[in-house]
Amino acid sequence: MTNQAEPVAMGGAFVEDTEAQARFVAHKRYLAWRRRLLPVVAVLAFLLLWWQAVVQFDIKPFIAPSPVAVADVLVERFDMLMANLLPTAIEAILGFTLGNFAAISLATVFVWRKTAEEALFPIAVMINTIPVVAKAPILVLLLGNGMEPKIAIAAIICFFPTLVNMTRGLRDVRAEQLELMRILSATPREVFFRIRVPNALPYLFSALKIAASTAVIGAIVGEWIGSTRGIGALIIQSTYNFDSPLLYATIVVGSTFSALFFGAVSFAEGRMLRWNVAYRN
Amino acid sequence: MDAALTPNAVLCERVSVRFTTERGTVTALENIDLTIPRGSFLTLLGPSGCGKSTLLRVMADLIEPSSGKITVLGDVPETARVSREIGFVFQDAALLPWRNVLDNVTLPLEVGGGKALPGARSPQELISLVGLAGWETALPHELSGGMRQRVAIARALVSGPKLLLMDEPFGALDEITRDRLNEELLQVWESTGTTIVFVTHSIYEAAFLGQNVLLLAARPGRVRELVPVTLPTPRKLAMRETQQFVELAGHLRRVLESC
Numbered sequence: 152m153t154n155q156a157e158p159v160a161m162g163g164a165f166v167e168d169t170e171a172q173a174r175f176v177a178h179k180r181y182l183a184w185r186r187r188l189l190p191v192v193a194v195l196a197f198l199l200l201w202w203q204a205v206v207q208f209d210i211k212p213f214i215a216p217s218p219v220a221v222a223d224v225l226v227e228r229f230d231m232l233m234a235n236l237l238p239t240a241i242e243a244i245l246g247f248t249l250g251n252f253a254a255i256s257l258a259t260v261f262v263w264r265k266t267a268e269e270a271l272f273p274i275a276v277m278i279n280t281i282p283v284v285a286k287a288p289i290l291v292l293l294l295g296n297g298m299e300p301k302i303a304i305a306a307i308i309c310f311f312p313t314l315v316n317m318t319r320g321l322r323d324v325r326a327e328q329l330e331l332m333r334i335l336s337a338t339p340r341e342v343f344f345r346i347r348v349p350n351a352l353p354y355l356f357s358a359l360k361i362a363a364s365t366a367v368i369g370a371i372v373g374e375w376i377g378s379t380r381g382i383g384a385l386i387i388q389s390t391y392n393f394d395s396p397l398l399y400a401t402i403v404v405g406s407t408f409s410a411l412f413f414g415a416v417s418f419a420e421g422r423m424l425r426w427n428v429a430y431r432n
Numbered sequence: 433m434d435a436a437l438t439p440n441a442v443l444c445e446r447v448s449v450r451f452t453t454e455r456g457t458v459t460a461l462e463n464i465d466l467t468i469p470r471g472s473f474l475t476l477l478g479p480s481g482c483g484k485s486t487l488l489r490v491m492a493d494l495i496e497p498s499s500g501k502i503t504v505l506g507d508v509p510e511t512a513r514v515s516r517e518i519g520f521v522f523q524d525a526a527l528l529p530w531r532n533v534l535d536n537v538t539l540p541l542e543v544g545g546g547k548a549l550p551g552a553r554s555p556q557e558l559i560s561l562v563g564l565a566g567w568e569t570a571l572p573h574e575l576s577g578g579m580r581q582r583v584a585i586a587r588a589l590v591s592g593p594k595l596l597l598m599d600e601p602f603g604a605l606d607e608i609t610r611d612r613l614n615e616e617l618l619q620v621w622e623s624t625g626t627t628i629v630f631v632t633h634s635i636y637e638a639a640f641l642g643q644n645v646l647l648l649a650a651r652p653g654r655v656r657e658l659v660p661v662t663l664p665t666p667r668k669l670a671m672r673e674t675q676q677f678v679e680l681a682g683h684l685r686r687v688l689e690s691c
Contacts, residue, residue, distance in 0.1 A: 327526035330494055334520045335591075336513055336544035345543060349530045426530040426571050 213393040224400040232385075232404045239382040240408055242298055242370035246305020247362055247412075253306065254313035255355070262321040262347065263339075279311040283372045291376045301373030301381070308369035309362035316358035320351025353427050356420040363416045367409040382408075438506035441595050441627035442468040442491055447500035449486055449653075459652035460486045463500070466646065466655065468629060470594070473621055475642030476631045477684065479691055483653025484631045488597050491629065492520050505594055512595065516540070516549055519588035519626075521598040525580040527572040533559065533583050534568040540591045551592025558586040561620065578609035585617070589624065598630045602637070611669055614640055618667055635684045639677060640667060645684060649691040657687055 198218045204210070205217040212220060225232070257275075261268035286307060290300040324346055332342045374383025382405040389398040444466040451458045460483040468474050476484040489495040490502060493509035504512040512518055527536050537555040540546050559565060562582035572580055581601055588596060602610040614637060621628055632638050638645045639661060647656040661680065663671055671677050 325526065327522045327524070328528065330489075330492075331520065331522070331526050332543065333494060334492055334513060334518060335540050335546065336516060338544070341543040345539070346528070349528070352530075426573070 213395050216396040216399055220396040221399040221403065224396045225403060228397070228400070232400060235381055235385045235401070236404055236408060238298065238380050239301075239367070239370050239374065239405065242301040242373065242381070243305050243366040243408075243412070245298075246302045246369060247309050247366040249302065250306030250309030250366070251313050251359065251362060254310045254358075255317050258314055258317035258321055258351075261318050262343075268318070275311060275314055278307065283308060283369060284375075287372050287376050290373070296377050300376075301370045301378075301383075304373040305366040305369035308365045312361045312365075313355065313358040316354040317351055320354030321347045323354075324350050353424055356416070356424065359416045360413060360420070363412040364409045367405065367412060371405060438503075439469060440467055440503070441470045441472070441505060442466065442629070443503040444487075444490075445501045445503075447487075447490060447497045447502050449483070449490060449495060450498045461490070461497075462652040462654045464653075464655055468627060470627055471625055473618075473628045473630070473641060473643045475638040475645050476629065476648060477633070477635065477638040477645050477688070478648030478653070478656070479650045479688065480633065481653075482648040482650040482691070484648055485599050486653065487648070488599050488629060488631050491595070492518055492597050514544075516544065516546065516591045517594045519591065519593035519596040521581070521584050521588045521596070521601045523600045523603050525572070525577075525584040527580055527583055527587075529572050532569050532571050533564060533575070536572070536583055537586045537590055540587060546591060549591050553590055553592050555586070555590055558589050559583075561589075561623075562586045563616070576609075577605050578613060581605065581613065585620065589620070589626075594626060596626050596628045598628065600631050600633065603633065610634075610637070615667075615669060617641065622666070635681050635688070636672060639663075639680050639684060640669075640672060647684065647687050647691070656691055659684065659687075 202218045205215060257271070261272070283304065287300070287304055290303045290307075294300040294303055321343075328346050328350075329342065332346060337345070370381070371383035371386065374381035375387055378384040382401055385401045386398060386405075389395070389401060444464045447461060447464040447466075448459065449461040451460055464487060476487065478484050486495060490497055491504055491509060493504075493513040502509055505517050509518075528539065531539065534555060537559055541549065541552055541555070546552070556568070559568060562585055564579060564582055564586070567575070567579070572583070575583065584601065588598075602613050605613065617628075618641065630638075630641055632641075640663075642661050645659045645661060647659060648654065649656040659680070663674075663677060663680070672681075
């Protein structure tokens with residue numbers, strides 16, 4: 152097969168047309184800026200609308216604060232907000248790590264031992280059906296009042312989506328790839344690490360992106376019960392004190408952290424899944 | 433006789449394959465008797481459902497025959513498979529999308545004891561042989577269908593197989609690419625001396641490539657006729673316009689229609 156016509160022909164298809172190239176690049180740049188600026192404009196418009204609504208309809212601050220009041224709290228009490236974010240962030244990140252590690256491990260066991268999946272999967276489904284607000288008190292009773300129950304809630308909340316996705320990713324391997332590995336007389340371990348694990352990565356990252364935001368929610372809900380520090384505790388305190396600017400500011404801090412966490416996972420996905428066409432599109 | 437000296441790459445004796453499903457038991461292949469000499473090029477041609485892919489998978493030790501006996505390279509198929517003497521090319525290349533061209537071609541040398549294969553060939557050399565030099569770091573989704581099949585062929589050859597099994601490898605390609613790959617495959621066959629069994633549903637491909645065309649009939653899959661191809665070698669695409677080729681293709685078509 153010395154014929155190289157196919158690749159070479161592609162090389163020969165390029166022509167010099169700087170004007171067309173410049174137009175193309177300019178259009179690409181326009182689309183990129185549009186994609187970045189439109190959400191910013193929408194958010195600013197929403198804030199303006201909200202602010203005007205509060206002013207025009209004379210809404211009392213304890214019902215809904217104006218965005219200006221929220222911004223004031225964010226600036227003036229920044230240190231206090233960050234001091235409360237820290238335990239929540241630690242709980243969310245530790246819970247995320249533990250929950251996903253456990254889910255990936257169990258998915259691995261499931262793929263090697265079908266019996267384990269048939270026996271244990273219904274239990275996982277049942278635990279998943281318990282609402283977070285019901286899991287929280289149970290875990291506080293079990294694990295005390297420290298960080299442990301919050302970490303446990305964040306972990307449990309991450310666990311299920313990752314278990315389901317990872318099991319599926321490890322199993323949904325194309326039949327021809329398995330046939331190929333059999334022809335190559337590959338060992339089960341080689342099939343696992345060279346086919347199943349890379350195949351599962353896109354599924355895993357879908358689950359991790361869900362888990363990144365739900366882990367934060369889990370930690371916050373955990374803090375609702377008998378905590379004095381953390382975003383969750385601050386939400387409860389400010390609600391009881393009718394301090395709505397602080398409540399909103401706390402939510403902004405929690406959501407920003409969630410978004411950053413999500414962004415970090417997406418960034419890792421982009422780095423690790425360059426090959427994945429579905430991701431690229 | 434010593435396994436290396438057996439004259440036949442594949443010997444099927446009354447090989448039958450039955451599958452059992454909820455809908456009942458299907459006979460995919462019935463009493464296949466077949467001899468494939470070493471170094472030959474056989475094409476398997478038949479309507480869909482005639483079991484040509486099944487027969488190929490029996491040779492590759494992917495499917496065990498329900499009855500009958502099959503010998504591959506002088507031994508049971510499993511021995512040939514475990515000693516890595518079989519190469520297989522799938523219909524849609526079956527490349528690993530997370531590996532680039534070079535890593536895909538190298539895969540057979542990484543697994544199944546491939547590090548110590550005596551007949552192993554240089555992946556780089558094979559990439560050049562299939563005309564993809566310079567594309568080593570490209571990912572499969574960056575390649576055209578024809579280029580992906582070239583990678584699959586290089587991958588199948590890297591372990592130095594004595595038997596190359598090809599399951600409709602060019603079936604999904606456009607006609608121009610298919611013609612070119614057909615011609616190039618014959619060059620690969622001549623330069624490697626490996627035995628090739630090639631499944632296709634194209635009459636022209638079967639007649640152009642094979643030294644013999646094995647026609648299979650469907651339901652149950654059985655041997656209909658073994659047609660020797662007497663076209664001169666080396667084969668050129670222009671031969672498909674000769675009287676001899678047209679007559680051969682006509683004969684194959686008539687037999688297929690009566691299947």
